[in-house]
Amino acid sequence: MSSDQLDVAVVGGGVAGLAAAWALRDRDVVVLESAERIGGRVRSDQWEGQPYHLGAQFLAGATSAGFLDTLGVQRVKLPKKGGIFLAGRRRTATAASLMRGLRVGAGGLADIAAVERESARVSGMISDLVDPTAPTGLLAPSAVDLDSRSFSEAIVDRRPAVQSLYGVLVRSLTSKAPETLSALYAYAMLGSESQGGIGGANRARGGMQEVLKAFERALAGRIQTSAHAEAIKQTNERVEITIRNRDRTDTVVAKACVVAVPTPEVRQIVTGLETRRLRALEQVRYGRFLSVALFLRAPVWRGEWAITCDLPVVSTLLNPAVLTGSGRSRVLSSYASDDGARQVWDLPDDTVVDRFVTEIEQVFPGLRKVVCGADVRRWDPGYPAWEPGHLALLSHLAAPAGRIAFCGDYLSIPSIDGAIATGLRAATEIKTIISRV
Incomplete structure (x- = not known):
């Protein structure tokens, strides 16, 4: 690679880094991605023409919806109701109607209403975290108070059936158990779908692969894959990135740099x-997750886009046909959250698939008869776990360091919406840095 000085080097070709590079496309910018493909934890593929996901995929809230439109990616509107498999039965319903079905009485319904109101309130309260023009981490004192407690502590006075229901929902939405999560984060995610906020009610038509294709078109000639950043150091005049590209080592020199990688890698490669x-980087925890796409000879469901599951390993089922607007239902996507994934993580893929099929047959009896293949993907690091106290870390994590700006979903509510917002915010910071040179 030429050692001529660039305007900006973006280290990391996930959604956050790509959004930053897109916003800086009028500059001399390059994206350095260590893998052979861009996308980070976004992973899509096709089986017999059916798009499906193996990684992050949720779009689009207020920020990412407009961003998709700008990129020229069409959107799919999702049905308002998903499904849930709880207490041995599959249901399609709202939380309140589920509680009626479980016969928790008027007190349980009042608890549900209270949690739903708080979820809606918090979802609006944290909107600045997915607004690329808003300062990071400057939220109301009530948000700080909520963030200091776990979600389990926040709902401890609710009836046991209500706590159980929301424990299942939070595990599916966040990949972590409610006792390890900030109440602020859990409430925000619970309110995201109904309020059209983080996550929102739209997805990319054709799947996340269409988003990555749009980035590739917009950044043609500016993306280098298999370019692993081993060290990033800066002087008063420039930033130097040492990269290894297969058997060759090069140095990329730029006026400024965007670092768009998970926190363990930030600590490893950014010097000084x-x-x-x-200390703040060390406190960010990531949960694992595991995804299995099952290929089917015949469809097993129609209409619903998701089913949240109260199963030992499997936490979520997704319908790629609805999510991608493809009109076919020959793939069933399934996910295990952190606790479930750890139970099967080290097992061979065929054993993992067998365990998933066995559990999912409780939801779709006879599934094994129509499964004709599978695709398994393990993600570690997977999902930034917003633990109690995370909000206080953001001011330390998000501030630029000299000529370096940072972005990634750990700097916002963990979501693709948050990743895009932090990428756009980092691009604004870089423009300010360059203007001072």
Whole structure:
């Protein structure tokens, strides 16, 4: 690679880094991605013409919906109701109607209404975290108070059946158990679908692969894959990135740099970070998740786009036909959250598939008879777990360091919406840095 000085180097070709590079496309910018493909934790494929996902996919809220439109990616409107498999039965319903079906009485319904109201309130309260023009981490004192407690603590006075229901929902939405999550984060995710906020009610037509294709078109000639950043250091005049590209080592020199990688990698490759940022980076935890796409000889469901599951390993079922607007239902996508994934993580793929099929047959009896193949993907690091106290870390994590700006879903509510917002925010910061040169 030429050592001529660029305007900007973006380290990391996930959604956050790609959004930053797109916003800086009028500059001399390059994206350096260590893998052979862009997308980070976004992963899509096709089986017999049916798009399906194996990684992150949820779009689009207020920020990403408009961004998709700008990129020229069509959207699919999702049905308002999903499904849930709870207490041995599959239901399609709202939380309140589920509670009626479980016969929790008027008190249980009042608890449900209270949780739903709080979810709606919090979903609006944290909108600045997915607004690329808003300062990071400057939320109301009530948000700070909520963030100091776990979701389990926040709902401890609710009836056991209500706690159980929301435990299942939170596990599916966040990949972590409610006792390990900030109440602020859990409430925000619960309110996201109904309020059209983070996550929103739209997805990319054709799947996330169409989003990555749009980025490739917009950044043609500016993306380098198999370019693993081994070290990033800066002087008063420039940033130097040492990269390994297969058997060759090069140095990329730029006026400024966007670092768009998970926190463990930030700590490893960026030199000279101040102590408080390093301490904050060490406190960000990631949960694993595992995805299995099952290929089917015949469809097993129609209409619903998701089923949240109260199963030992499998936490979520997704219908790629509805999610991608493809009109076919020959793939069933399934996910295991952190606790479930750890139970099968080290098992061979065929054993993992067998365990998934066995559990999912409780939801779709006879499924095994129509399964004709599978695709398994393990993600570690997977999902940034917003633990209690995470909000206080954001001011240390998000601030630029000299000529380096940072982005990624750990700097917002973990979501693709959050990743895009932090990428656009980092691009604005980089423009300010370059203007001072």
